Amino acid sequence: MIYITRETHFCAAHKLWNEKWSKEKNFEVFGPCANENWHGHNFDMRVTVKGKPDPKTGFVINFKDLKQLVNEEIIYKVDHKNLNIDVPFLEGKLTSCETLVVEFWNILAPKILKMTDGQVALHCIKLTETKNNYAEYYGE
Numbered sequence: 163m164i165y166i167t168r169e170t171h172f173c174a175a176h177k178l179w180n181e182k183w184s185k186e187k188n189f190e191v192f193g194p195c196a197n198e199n200w201h202g203h204n205f206d207m208r209v210t211v212k213g214k215p216d217p218k219t220g221f222v223i224n225f226k227d228l229k230q231l232v233n234e235e236i237i238y239k240v241d242h243k244n245l246n247i248d249v250p251f252l253e254g255k256l257t258s259c260e261t262l263v264v265e266f267w268n269i270l271a272p273k274i275l276k277m278t279d280g281q282v283a284l285h286c287i288k289l290t291e292t293k294n295n296y297a298e299y300y301g302e
């Protein structure tokens with residue numbers, strides 16, 4: 163089994179806010195991330211897939227195809243957007259790093275299987291929000 167990773171980047175604004183809580187409680191839990199007028203991050207995302215190399219190409223997956231899929235399904239929808247209000251698949255959700263990796267997984271995992279006729283599976287999505295903080299999701 164070989165693991166192949168496509169790394170990509172996007173910039174986006176968001177706000178961490180629980181509508182069921184008071185303003186005080188939101189600031190107590192989320193700190194400056196609850197700032198009413200949003201804040202932004204330069205996100206780094208790593209999408210890792212796993213499979214066996216195809217003897218015809220030597221590739222597990224063509225990087226070109228993986229790049230195109232990740233761009234079309236995720237990057238073009240979130241880059242330079244406000245995650246709380248511009249992205250339909252995040253509507254009504256808390257836009258934490260944890261939420262993002264799960265939502266991205268739910269979009270990409272079936273499409274990767276489909277485009278490779280079940281030969282290649284999504285293995286991990288790693289999303290880095292700041293230099294020191296990141297989330298990883300393996301689908302469970």
Ligand code: NI
Pocket residue numbers: 176195201202203
């Ligand atoms: Ni933030």
